[in-house]
Amino acid sequence: MSAHDDPLYRAAHPAPLRQVTLYSAPLVIPVTGPVIVDGAVAVSAGRVVHVGTRRWMLGVLADEMAAGGRIDERHWDGVITPGLVNAHTHLQYTCMAEVGRGRYADFHDWERAFDVVYERLGAGDWKDSARAGARMMVEAGTTAAADIVTDPQAADALASQGMHGIAYWEVMNWRNDDWKTEGVRELVNHLGAMSRERLPSVGISPHAPYTLESTPFVDLPDIARQLDMRLHIHLAETPMEAGGDEDTLTTYSAAAWRDSHWSSYTELKRAGLRASAIQFLDQLGSLGPDVHIAHGVWANAEDRRILRQRGVGVALCPRSNRITVTGRDAPVREYLEEGNLLAVGTDSLSSSPSLDVLEDVATLYDLARGQGYAAADLTHRLIRMMTLGGAQELGMHVGAGRIGQINAGATADLAFFGVPVDVATPQGIEDTLTTLVRHGAGTNRATVIAGRLVYNDGAFEAPVDTDSTTERSTP
Numbered sequence: 001m002s003a004h005d006d007p008l009y010r011a012a013h014p015a016p017l018r019q020v021t022l023y024s025a026p027l028v029i030p031v032t033g034p035v036i037v038d039g040a041v042a043v044s045a046g047r048v049v050h051v052g053t054r055r056w057m058l059g060v061l062a063d064e065m066a067a068g069g070r071i072d073e074r075h076w077d078g079v080i081t082p083g084l085v086n087a088h089t090h091l092q093y094t095c096m097a098e099v100g101r102g103r104y105a106d107f108h109d110w111e112r113a114f115d116v117v118y119e120r121l122g123a124g125d126w127k128d129s130a131r132a133g134a135r136m137m138v139e140a141g142t143t144a145a146a147d148i149v150t151d152p153q154a155a156d157a158l159a160s161q162g163m164h165g166i167a168y169w170e171v172m173n174w175r176n177d178d179w180k181t182e183g184v185r186e187l188v189n190h191l192g193a194m195s196r197e198r199l200p201s202v203g204i205s206p207h208a209p210y211t212l213e214s215t216p217f218v219d220l221p222d223i224a225r226q227l228d229m230r231l232h233i234h235l236a237e238t239p240m241e242a243g244g245d246e247d248t249l250t251t252y253s254a255a256a257w258r259d260s261h262w263s264s265y266t267e268l269k270r271a272g273l274r275a276s277a278i279q280f281l282d283q284l285g286s287l288g289p290d291v292h293i294a295h296g297v298w299a300n301a302e303d304r305r306i307l308r309q310r311g312v313g314v315a316l317c318p319r320s321n322r323i324t325v326t327g328r329d330a331p332v333r334e335y336l337e338e339g340n341l342l343a344v345g346t347d348s349l350s351s352s353p354s355l356d357v358l359e360d361v362a363t364l365y366d367l368a369r370g371q372g373y374a375a376a377d378l379t380h381r382l383i384r385m386m387t388l389g390g391a392q393e394l395g396m397h398v399g400a401g402r403i404g405q406i407n408a409g410a411t412a413d414l415a416f417f418g419v420p421v422d423v424a425t426p427q428g429i430e431d432t433l434t435t436l437v438r439h440g441a442g443t444n445r446a447t448v449i450a451g452r453l454v455y456n457d458g459a460f461e462a463p464v465d466t467d468s469t470t471e472r473s474t475p
């Protein structure tokens with residue numbers, strides 16, 4: 001093997017570039033580095049080649065281009081960010097917006113309304129609904145999502161748009177006995193079908209502690225981990241999942257766990273014990289750094305400690321929580337102050353007015369301030385949550401295919417927001433970032449996924465890249 005075939009040699013001596021697309025803008029937010037004024041992102045072969053100031057970039061590229069190589073510059077007079085990551089959604093429910101528009105007395109009232117429409121649509125075409133939702137996300141600048149799939153036809157929603165992320169197969173409504181006889185077989189069938197569809201990334205979503213008994217919550221993490229799959233759970237969403245004031249069943253005082261084998265969380269609650277749903281799953285060994293949870297509304301100090309200790313991230317979905325009447329908002333201030341891993345999700349249109357994750361980011365800004373979070377870093381924290389934080393909760397923040405960040409070698413997923421930009425002073429830059437966080441929803445004008453311009457609402461002269469990923473999953 002000559003030195004030039006050696007991967008280590010090649011990594012340190014990149015081949016001359018034949019074609020580079022240079023996206024430039026007055027403000028670039030790499031997330032893994034400081035914001036860049038008059039910045040540029042060089043993209044080639046689906047990856048970021050460099051990010052830096054436009055002037056520096058032109059000098060570097062002059063040295064790195066092949067003879068006759070071409071640089072196509074596309075200038076955007078706004079903000080460039082990594083493609084956004086929506087850390088909790090159900091794309092197949094995009095056709096259930098009528099449920100999301102309703103008004104409900106409590107969570108069960110919302111559930112009943114959901115079930116009525118879901119039953120009616122039971123044999124419906126979930127594929128079109130799911131794909132339509134994925135397209136809405138792309139148009140809003142979202143390039144990756146944690147998408148929960150309940151019906152098999154909806155499984156290729158992310159793949160239909162070339163998006164990144166994970167399609168989590170949802171498992172719900174199993175008791176311990178029928179899980180062993182029926183549930184496992186059904187799971188194997190569905191995961192097998194998803195793998196034959198060649199979906200880019202598949203995970204498992206054990207629904208919630210009130211729709212599954214204990215055994216599935218022991219088995220599913222075990223199965224997922226053997227298959228190198230990640231897990232995503234609705235947890236601490238509803239009032240019944242709250243713990244008591246005394247943390248009687250924590251790791252430190254687990255007598256009640258040793259003395260009794262609880263067949264379900266519901267049984268434990270009926271026995272009068274006040275353990276939270278988070279504590280319950282923790283005792284079962286379901287939690288870990290390959291898990292992220294949706295909502296985390298009813299998480300007290302001990303619950304939040306457990307999540308940090310186990311490396312479990314939370315996808316906050318504040319607009320959904322209001323519509324489904326979860327009974328309170330998430331403790332955003334405490335999560336931020338204590339340093340939990342956080343991301344943002346829209347949930348589905350059955351519990352949210354839109355799939356634009358920036359709408360939830362704006363809501364989180366107001367919630368955090370309303371709850372007394374006063375630190376000056378709020379805008380920066382929220383920008384991290386909607387990009388790198390989401391990537392981290394999906395396990396996609398490191399490695400060769402990493403997303404949620406703009407740095408050399410990362411996957412070239414980009415969004416182009418049309419907020420007013422002021423880079424004349426440091427305060428002007430801070431104000432621009434705050435405007436993006438609070439009023440950026442609806443302003444995305446172009447989206448790049450893996451280097452392909454997949455959405456262009458007048459941002460650039462260039463046509464969208466047409467080599468179709470739309471049918472990629474159905475060769």
Ligand SMILES: [Zn+2]
Nearest residue numbers: 234294347348
């Ligand atoms: Zn959900």
